[in-house]
Amino acid sequence: METINRLESEVRGYVRSFPVKFKTAKANHMVDEDGNDYLDFFSGAGALNYGHNDEVMKKALLEYIESDGVTHGLDMATVQKSIFLKTFEDVVMKPRNMEYKIQFPGPTGTNAVEAALKIARKVKQREGVLFFTNAYHGxxxxxxxxxxNASKRGGAGVNMPGAIPMPYSGYFGKGRDTADDLEMLLKNSSSGLEKPAAIILETVQGEGGINVADFDWLKKIEKLCHEHDMLLIVDDIQAGVGRTGPFFSFEPAGIKPDIITVSKSLSGYGLPLAITMIRPELDIWNPGEHNGTFRGFNHAFVTATAALNEYWRDDKLEKKVLRQSEHVMTRMQGIIDAHTRFKAELRGRGFFIGMDCENAELADEIAAECFKHRLILETAGPNDNVMKVMPPLITPDEDLDAGLDIIEKAVHTVLERNGLLNTAA
Known part of the structure; x- marks a missing residue:
């Protein structure tokens, strides 16, 4: 670690939480340079939903490289891009009765969000974009x-106009519907709220602390967008590609976004790939008006195509995730219930689960204790108060239980260390 600590910028983050040098990785396991095996409940912050070095994707990628297939193509036409687009249409869009144009805005999720914000403003000719408390978009x-997040915003060093914050679903607790609050502001000409071009939201806020939007709330937000001539942008970068069960996290709510951003696990292999999905009538870009050098990473097209064919031509993976999610939620709630002095709340959907600790410091302590026992997971939320459980979607039942055993042991150890080990009878 000496070389990394000496030469890498102070901005480095995850290496501080996981202070070992990893050498190999397979499926839902990572191995450090000393041969120690770690269970992965992190999934590359959601970029490795299918785990590490999937055999089907690896084979497809190696064959493509061996054939001298195009690697870098800007937005030129390539055979592999065409294959990916057709597969995405056939496997993802057509079964869901979706019609979108696909933009390749650059290699990362934040590139997809930037493109979404720009096209929304261009279409509506209005500057404002409404976002929600605890949101994270890049x-x-x-x-x-x-x-x-105030600390992330503070790193910008400049004012950031054109954005309007509003309370997310459940922000004030039960009994208050923040969609109704927004409706009142939009309808009242004296509210001071200028009509925005768009609303951007996550159906499950990942970095914000695994805050889950109520489906009725999502429907109301969609309805307000229609009634007030605003576009609805759903950021599905972390919650999508099966993380909550279905391919898109918004599917169970029955909403139809105007613009969708997808990245992280889209390539399936951890390779950089992002898309901005735009309703066809909104695709009013001039050629080259939004571009980037790495729009056409063909290696990622190869693995993304293999992932779609392998995992999304039927609903087996979705059903597996939903089944296992119930088990994980039950076990984790049991851990909370067994410790009467441990004030924590469990929430989430699919393999996107968070344990919100009232004492924020406990979350980081528990995560660090898990790492000592070779389980990799992270914390999130405004004060890193939520321990995130995000296993790869391919994780077998026995490894889920092994990881949950480690979490249970870590909670017990940390509570004992802090004098809070008062278990229920």
């Missing part, structure tokens, strides 16, 4: 403007 300036 680290470039446009995406950061619609991100709620």
């Amino acid at each position: 680290m470039t300036l446009g995406a950061l403007a619609v991100t709620g």
